[in-house]
Amino acid sequence: MTQGYYGRPIVKPPAWTDLIPTYFFAGGLAGTAASLAFAERTAKNDRLARTLILGAAAGCAVSAFCLIADLKKPERFLHMLRVVKPTSPMSIGVYIFSAFSGSVFIAAGSEVTGIARPAGRFFEAFAGLIGPVMSVYTSVLVGDTVMPAWYLPRKTLPALFAATSASGAGAWGLLFAPARSNGSARRLAILGGTAMVAALQALHHELGPKQVEAYTTGEAGKLARSARVLNVGGIVCATLAKNSNALSKIAGALLLAGGLTERFAVYRAGCASAKDPKYVLEAQTRLG
């Protein structure tokens, strides 16, 4: 039986393109990569720090492209900078992203060219400190919508975003740093990957049996199952990868692919929960 008005959506699914979940992945990875870069620099492991700050810069470059390209007309991005709006997570996010990516680009530029090292290190530290906020704020952005699959998991969605970012940053280190210096990245990849699998379980529980269908059926469900295989494979490889360059790279590639797939799964779940009115109607019976 169709619900609502001829089964049509009650709320509109996003008018965004796939650039937006790509941004969630790249921006999340960049934030945590910058944090680990700062921590490794402090621990005098310059080799891994270098890989990670360059990874953060790559993530920021992809993010900037995605955010601007999704607006269709690049100059329109400047409209974002007209106001600072505390009620809009996107407005706050634009300033977080601008401060973060600016710092990362200075730090990475200095790392590559050797110019202005003290300034580079200062901005690397700053990016490292705000990196986790960069990684997690997007959960507030999507949570502050009327898509039931994003709106309802109040506690677990930020945890999932944090875990996916940690796994991504660790995976970058595994993929691009030599095994003898990638210990911290390996540990973060294992911890983040495991936390991602656990957070997703918790998210299913928080949603309950009816709402969880947005995540477990359709395209979102297919993506989530692929992500799970990739992530578990990545965690296993990373656990066995100590001192092995080849296994490290395999683990890194699997976890990067798993993280990206998981981001798309979450995104598709949000869209699915808007398209079928049953989710909105069920959600409204339990909201006071």
Add this chain to the structure above:
Amino acid sequence: MGFFTDTTLCIGCKACEVACKEWNQLPSDGYEFTGESYDNTKELNGNSWRHVAFIEQLGKERDTSRWLMESDVCKHCTHAGCLDVCPTGAIIRTEFGTVVIQDDICNGCGYCVVACPFGVIGEKQEDHTMGKCTLCYDRLKVGEQPACAKACPTESIQFGVVDELRERAEKRLANVQARFEGAQLYLNDPNDGVGGGGSLFLLLDKPEVYGLPPNPIVPTKDLPLRWRTAGIAAALLFGAVVLCAAARE
């Protein structure tokens, strides 16, 4: 200022849709034939700011039937999700208390689309900005009423001061309740999840029958809680990073 849409008077003529398109110079959404009912507009979106819903209800034995018609429109919420989340300041509250998107400021980010509990706002494909009812802001400024209300032949769409419309809606409900089982007011309560609408409705069935959410809530209601939870997640993430870096093997 706002609308009171009294669906007991609506005859489904779609004059409001046409008047809106004409006055606001909105392009067509195409010529798709739904085959479901006399409604081929289907939904509110970036270029359709009034939408007449058409519902055929048959009795169990298929011996009785009734038609429900409702001209849907932006609700101009007291607590408007679209206005809250707009990152550019393009969406404003006007001197009339209405919610309006300024075309030249909108950058097409699309956040308002997913923040509207009613699915009102849509993307205008021709320039990739977002569109919705302005309650004819330009007409109000010169003392005219909105084009849809002006064109409505049965006074199903009434325009006026919101508080007066609320009173009028209460009176009308009392009047028709005996004749129409299931008659109810929608968005007339300033204490509901969106603080009441600047557009209120008298419906003849449950809101969901018309494709309206029964219990709309502005998403920004939970925003402080969400930032706190995200802050905790970010702190834990930082802790995890430090832990992984500190644990030398």
